[in-house]
Amino acid sequence: GDFPIETDTLVIGAGPGGYVAAIRAAQLGQKVTIVERGNLGGVCLNVGCIPSKALIAAGHRFEHAKHSEDMGIIAENVKVDFTKVQEFKAGVVKKLVGGVEGLLKGNKVEIVRGEAYFVDSESIKVMDDNSSQTYKFKNAIIATGSRPIEIPGFKYSKRVLDSTGALSLNEIPKKIVVIGAGYIGTELGTAYANFGSEVVFIEAMDEILMGFEKQMSSLVKRNLKKKGNVEIHTKAKAKSVEETENGVKVTFEVKGEEQTVEADYLLVTVGRRANTDELGLEQVGVEMSDRGVIKIDKQCRTSVSNIFAIGDIVEGPPLAHKASYEGKIAAEVIAGENAEIDYLGIPAVVFSEPELASVGYTEAQAKEEGLEVVAAKFPFAANGRALSLNQTDGFLKLVTRKEDGLVIGAQIAGAAASDMISELSLAIEAGMTAEDIAMTIHAHPTLGEITMEAAEVAIGSPIHIV
Numbered sequence: 001g002d003f004p005i006e007t008d009t010l011v012i013g014a015g016p017g018g019y020v021a022a023i024r025a026a027q028l029g030q031k032v033t034i035v036e037r038g039n040l041g042g043v044c045l046n047v048g049c050i051p052s053k054a055l056i057a058a059g060h061r062f063e064h065a066k067h068s069e070d071m072g073i074i075a076e077n078v079k080v081d082f083t084k085v086q087e088f089k090a091g092v093v094k095k096l097v098g099g100v101e102g103l104l105k106g107n108k109v110e111i112v113r114g115e116a117y118f119v120d121s122e123s124i125k126v127m128d129d130n131s132s133q134t135y136k137f138k139n140a141i142i143a144t145g146s147r148p149i150e151i152p153g154f155k156y157s158k159r160v161l162d163s164t165g166a167l168s169l170n171e172i173p174k175k176i177v178v179i180g181a182g183y184i185g186t187e188l189g190t191a192y193a194n195f196g197s198e199v200v201f202i203e204a205m206d207e208i209l210m211g212f213e214k215q216m217s218s219l220v221k222r223n224l225k226k227k228g229n230v231e232i233h234t235k236a237k238a239k240s241v242e243e244t245e246n247g248v249k250v251t252f253e254v255k256g257e258e259q260t261v262e263a264d265y266l267l268v269t270v271g272r273r274a275n276t277d278e279l280g281l282e283q284v285g286v287e288m289s290d291r292g293v294i295k296i297d298k299q300c301r302t303s304v305s306n307i308f309a310i311g312d313i314v315e316g317p318p319l320a321h322k323a324s325y326e327g328k329i330a331a332e333v334i335a336g337e338n339a340e341i342d343y344l345g346i347p348a349v350v351f352s353e354p355e356l357a358s359v360g361y362t363e364a365q366a367k368e369e370g371l372e373v374v375a376a377k378f379p380f381a382a383n384g385r386a387l388s389l390n391q392t393d394g395f396l397k398l399v400t401r402k403e404d405g406l407v408i409g410a411q412i413a414g415a416a417a418s419d420m421i422s423e424l425s426l427a428i429e430a431g432m433t434a435e436d437i438a439m440t441i442h443a444h445p446t447l448g449e450i451t452m453e454a455a456e457v458a459i460g461s462p463i464h465i466v
């Protein structure tokens with residue numbers, strides 16, 4: 001056997017969960033080793049959040065360039081060089097991945113390349129192509145993330161794509177079918193629609209973007225339909241796919257009727273599965289649910305006391321900022337601090353048109369829990385900045401506790417919702433009331449004033465709405 005290398009904290013996986021946990025643990029004085037079998041930065045930086053937002057931003061620019069007649073812009077012959085778009089995307093990813101490596105090294109985290117496998121509750125083996133090395137640890141943090149689910153009958157190929165495939169096409173499809181209009185499918189479908197593809201969504205649920213309030217998702221649906229090159233089938237069940245010479249033929253069922261659509265590509269985005277199946281977890285007795293999700297307590301501790309788990313492999317929304325948040329908690333707990341997870345302030349965002357963002361309780365969720373709430377709304381159309389940006393679509397809704405005005409939730413549909421939601425996460429985290437927000441001076445003219453105005457509505461004294 002090999003001579004084991006000893007470390008204090010061993011992190012498996014260098015996505016937004018693992019690399020953040022490693023840095024925080026090192027900051028707190030631990031000797032830290034991080035093992036990664038692929039690229040630093042995980043799904044998020046390489047094939048998730050970042051490259052998708054680069055494609056979406058390029059698609060928006062193109063769409064806006066073509067359609068700003070309302071503002072007096074007439075741009076003829078606007079073209080896309082998709083190779084350049086992909087180069088732009090790759091450049092952003094490369095910069096960030098390099099940045100993560102620099103940050104890990106700067107914090108003296110040892111980076112080990114290879115695949116980790118538990119031997120027992122105090123050691124792992126790391127395998128790369130032709131060698132294996134054992135590491136002994138005091139504590140371990142599992143942050144191995146997730147991968148796209150493959151549904152029976154829809155095997156991924158050159159024409160049947162998962163999100164990774166859809167991010168790395170080297171041409172703009174003439175037509176693309178998207179099975180699953182959750183946030184990943186909606187974002188990628190919208191990007192290609194903006195680049196000019198015909199897009200057909202097939203969604204099994206009643207609505208696209210389930211999980212968001214219907215008032216929000218229907219704004220997105222309306223804008224997608226307005227584009228003219230997007231078809232949306234809800235309550236539709238994908239049946240089969242057949243690969244043709246240079247495309248696919250997809251069969252689906254709506255209202256008991258079978259339909260067939262031909263396209264260049266099929267994108268399947270129906271959910272993700274936790275990467276917990278090849279880690280040897282059974283060997284060490286780490287408890288999992290049926291779906292292969294690792295069970296943790298409020299300190300991110302698994303059923304084995306010196307092994308922690310964070311990110312997409314544990315319960316909760318599979319989002320990068322949730323993974324990073326849990327990473328910091330796990331590292332702090334290992335260092336002896338008294339940290340604990342509180343999920344209420346974790347926002348969820350969709351980079352759709354308009355953007356959607358939600359944090360804490362919705363009005364309906366609060367009522368379900370028997371809370372008495374005030375839900376106060378303010379429209380983007382009554383805000384000067386939104387008007388001057390020509391982006392008046394949407395609203396902000398603030399959910400406060402009736403007895404004392406405490407902010408317990410917020411939903412935003414509108415331009416820059418993804419940035420605006422942070423103020424409301426802060427309000428929840430800091431235990432602020434609607435009055436605190438209303439009393440805060442927001443610069444004029446900004447979209448941030450919408451938040452202030454909604455807070456004024458909540459306490460019954462709005463200035464710019466009657």
Ligand code: FAD
Pocket residue numbers: 012013014015016017018035036037038039040041042043044045047048049050052114115116117143144145146163164184275278279310311312313318319320321322323
């Ligand atoms: P991951 O990022 O999956 O990282 C896990 C790492 O562990 C990987 O690098 C993997 O190679 C490594 N690994 C796995 N097993 C082993 C092993 N045995 N040994 C060594 N290494 C191993 N989230 C957002 O918050 N906002 C967004 O806008 C957003 N957009 C997305 C768009 C797309 C197209 C996709 C697919 C996802 C998106 N997400 C977004 C989700 C986000 O990417 C994930 O929630 C996040 O990456 C999870 O982080 P993680 O650290 O848990 O795992």
